[in-house]
Amino acid sequence: MSGERILIVEDEAIQGMAAKDVLAKDGYDVMPVPFTGEEAIELIEQSPPDLAIIDITLGDEIDGIQVARHLLKKHKVPIIYLTAHTDDETIDEAKKTEPFGFIYKPCEDRDLLKMVDEALKDTDT
Template sequence: MMKKKILIVEDESIVALEIQNRLEQMGYHVIDTISEGEQAIKKALETKPDLVLMDIHLLGEMDGITTAEQIRKKLKIPVIFLTAYADKETLKRARITQP
């Protein structure tokens, strides 16, 4: 059985590394850890992961919600948001992407 491929999009490198280590210990293949939305879209198109774990606040011009929208439009793959932000406006925007 092939390992499921996961792309991690997280701007805090320590958090990204911890998530990567845990996933690999559970037998998943982490394609890469990316900190910017534009790079995440490019990497997702190149590698076609089975799942994307997405932080909402990222480095660069594009936030995680916009990045998730673009990835889901182009690839139709699931995106799970990981975030410490739970304000109503952020949650409302995130729900639109149907994570």
């Protein structure tokens, strides 16, 4: 790990900032946390990340799956979905974007770090 840029898209500010703090303490360059799909797309256009952690349900017109699709149109980066929703229909729709994985809320810091480390190692090979 060498300061890779990570985007966290989370509509719940406390969870987004907590994840940002965990990753920043581990040496990652964590981008400002957008709370809506629209903010996320604007940020992606300005500066694409090396990895994205995206909440599937963002509570606005643009959901996390749409954000991932937008990102993947121009940039091949690993996507990790962060979600509290485990219904088959939502998960099946998210799987169409070929994410690196899913983290179910609430998650432990070590699980988040492990998946991020693995996703970034996978892109190096």
